[in-house]
Structure formats: structure tokens, C-alpha cells
């Protein structure tokens with residue numbers, strides 16, 4: 334089953350050097366999630382052949398323009414394409430008001446419903462379906478800002494068919510898959526461990542942008558298969574990161590190392606830097622399995 338991240342934009346504040354504002358698409362099984370929607374996102378979606386109509390959930394981390402100024406355009410395009418199915422938008426307080434006002438003054442009545450879900454610090458689970466869930470967690474930025482953790486639920490154990498007793502019922506079958514022991518007609522307890530193999534791993538992706546370095550996030554993003562963390566500045570410019578509530582390369586890599594994640598992807602690069610190769614050198618010095626967020630690149634997590 335698919336677990337794939339596509340980078341649509343990787344720059345901060347001002348689009349520059351061919352790099353666009355922040356946006357990503359995460360596909361988990363058949364569900365498409367758009368994460369942030371900076372200016373130009375719908376053009377990037379077209380360029381990289383992602384399907385607008387497949388997106389049913391949009392998550393906005395915060396209300397700085399480089400993370401949501403493409404939203405009303407994208408919503409309008411969905412309308413013009415004849416969308417009928419509902420769209421859910423998750424974002425900080427104020428987003429619903431902004432979008433509603435834009436639609437009001439253009440006298441646009443959408444032919445599909447939008448449900449706005451306001452992110453709250455004390456309400457971490459914002460979405461779940463049968464196989465995954467998303468939690469939102471506050472990060473440390475100039476205005477209210479949230480990170481997101483996408484995690485598959487524990488998967489069923491695999492039954493070893495040859496070992497399954499012939500008296501086993503469909504309830505026994507389900508109990509074994511859920512990791513419960515079963516009882517034979519003669520009353521003997523049979524451990525699920527002898528009849529099943531461990532489940533496939535539950536994959537996870539953590540998104541942290543924008544934020545000042547938060548060492549305490551290591552418990553939130555612990556052992557994520559993929560971690561996207563902003564690294565707006567090189568470490569020599571840490572004073573800029575401190576005053577603008579952003580992070581440096583070394584800080585992002587330190588979090589990845591301490592949280593023991595599988596892979597680190599850094600992005601949200603400052604327009605001050607044209608050449609990103611020093612970013613990669615710095616993160617790899619702390620956390621070797623690191624990559625730059627390059628637009629159009631896919632990052633897959635296998636089962």
C-alpha cells in the first residue's frame with residue numbers, strides 16, 4: 334500500500350531561485366492529503382501531475398502567507414472543475430473567516446461543501462479512518478503554528494494458514510489477527526504467537542514547519558519513518574533563526590538524531606541562499622540519512 338510524500342514547494346517567505354512556497358502532498362493508501370498551500374501550489378500540482386480532484390483533506394500549519402496564500406485559488410479551481418464532494422480544511426483559528434470573506438466578496442457560491450476544522454492545542458487527533466490517524470501538535474513560531482504526525486494504525490497479524498486448527502471459527506480468525514489467544518473446543522488456550530506472524534510495520538510521517546528548534550519534540554516525532562523539518566538557515570546564521578522563530582540545519586538534524594527517525598528531509602529554505610549544497614553537508618554531519626526537499630521529488634516509505 335502506498336505511503337508517498339511529494340514536495341511541491343520548499344522555499345520560505347519569498348519564492349526564489351526556482352523554489353516555490355511550501356506545499357506537499359502525502360498519499361497514504363488512497364487518501365490524498367495536501368499539507369500547506371503556499372502561493373503557486375495549484376500550478377505545482379499541475380506541473381507534477383498530482384490530481385486536484387483526489388485531495389479531500391487540506392492541512393494548514395499557520396497563517397503566514399507562504400503556507401496558505403494559494404488556498405483560495407485552489408478552492409476556486411476545484412469549484413470550476415465541477416467538484417461536488419466535500420473538502421475538509423484543518424487550520425488555526427482565523428482561516429475559516431479569511432476564506433469565507435474572500436468567497437463572499439467575489440460572490441462565489443461553491444458547488445461543494447467545505448468543512449473547516451479549527452486546530453486546538455488540547456485536541457490532538459484531528460482525523461482518523463480505518464487504517465491511520467493524524468495528530469496536530471503546537472510548535473514554537475511567531476504566531477500559532479502546528480506540526481502534524483501521520484501514523485498508520487497497528488496492522489493485523491498474519492495468520493500462518495498451515496498451522497490454523499480446523500475447528501477455528503471466523504471469530505478465532507479475527508482474534509488471532511488482533512493478537513488475542515484462542516480457546517480450543519476442549520478448553521485449551523492456544524497462543525496467538527504460535528499461529529501468527531507479526532504485523533507489517535505501521536509507517537509514520539512527521540511535518541514540522543515553521544518552528545524554532547524544540548528539543549522536546551523528540552518524543553512527539555520519535556522513530557517516525559520520515560521527518561520533514563524546516564531548516565530555514567545555515568547554522569552560522571543561528572541568530573536569524575532565533576529572532577524569526579525558525580531553525581537551522583544543525584538543529585533540524587539534532588532533532589532527527591535524538592528522535593531516531595528513519596530519514597530527515599529539510600526544507601523551507603531562506604531566499605538568501607541560492608546554493609543549497611552547504612545545507613546538505615551540515616545536516617549530514619549530524620544525521621547522515623538526510624535529504625533536501627526538492628520540488629517534484631517523491632519520498633516513499635515501504636511496508
Ligand SMILES: [Zn+2]
Pocket residue numbers: 345346355397399400543601
Ligand atoms: Zn514559512
Ligand SMILES: [Zn+2]
Pocket residue numbers: 395397474543
Ligand atoms: Zn511562518
